[in-house]
Amino acid sequence: MSNDIRHFTVHEDDDGQRLDRWLKKTLPKTPYALLQKMVRTGQVRIDGKRAKTDTRLEAGQSIRIPPAEEKTGKITFTPKQGDKEYLESISLYDDGHVLVFNKPYGLPVQGGPNITRHLDGMLATLRNLKGVAPRLIHRLDRDTSGVLVCGRSLAVTSALGDLFAGRDIKKIYWAVVSPAPKDDKGEIDAALIKGEGSRKEAMIIDPVNGKESKTMYRVIERSKNNEAAFVAFWPRTGRMHQIRVHTADGLGCPIIGDEKYGGLTDILNKYSLSGRLHLHAARLVFRHPKTNELLDIKAPLPDDMKETFKAFGFNLAYDSDPFDDKRKATEVKIEQR
DSSP states (O other), X not given: OOOOOEEEEOOGGGTTOBHHHHHHHHOTTSOHHHHHHHHHTTOXXXXXXXXXXXXXXXXXXEEEEOSOGGGOOOOOOOOOTTHHHHHHHTEEEESSSEEEEEEOTTXXXXXXXXXXXXXXXXXXXXXXXXXXXXXXXXXXXXXXXEEEEEESSHHHHHHHHHHHHTTOSEEEEEEEESSOOSSSEEEEEOOEEEOOGGGTTSEEEOXXXXXXXXXXXXXXXXXXXXXXXXXXXXXXXXXXXXXXXXXIIIISOOBTTOTTTTOOOTHHHHTTOOOSOOEEEEEEEEEOTTTOOEEXXXXXXXXXXXXXXXXXXXXXXXXXXXXXXXXXXXEEEOOOO
């Protein structure tokens, strides 16, 4: 293994590409999480300066990378027979430019410690006639199900990445929380930051040092005695675990099944509910980067969440956009903890 710092020059065909996607293409054996860490800690430099994962590259720039690829100890993922058919079975939309999956609960989107099977690793089985594999545009937590978007070319991936970064999309999540929120609608404004010590794997609310985080919500239905509620969320920012923290610590109504943020309650046993995280990315609305057509992609509710809906008497046929109104919502702003 070489211990030499490596230097790369950005070619013309990589001009405008995001740094994280260039790193992933250039260092395919290095875990994506490690690549992100190298950028975050300043080990990756562009023309001698620190950069961010979403930095757009320019032809001729020099990229400095530390010798990390061969010492990761990561289990290499090799697609298995049947992975192509599996991905096709969970596909919601594919027009040769944009590919959308209905990611199931429990399937990791990307690799990491002790992860031997993930969606990103299976994408190579869906290469097009030019040999190009789909690329992830965003991520979902392992325990969150629902709409997940990929681009089938570098140009489409770049354009979709800009849409997601610029908040030019509508992402609607469905969740079952307990207890029910006090207000029927509102906006949670609570800055988030990664915790430390015993909370280092979680996000916490920190009005002083946290990053801006806003989530709109609408209560669709309440159960008897407000024991639980079916709530729709529209995160206006994209922080890690944002909806989960905002519901638990912002509203005081954790998502059922959320072990990390206090959603494991007696209600699971009382109603014989699935222990999964009851959070589902139900709908994504955005402009097609090639045709400018408005795409409205919906992911059907998973069977285990359907059973929870039945237990509380929620409407399984609900299919409306609860945020398609001009009414001002109540703002829930967390000033201090």
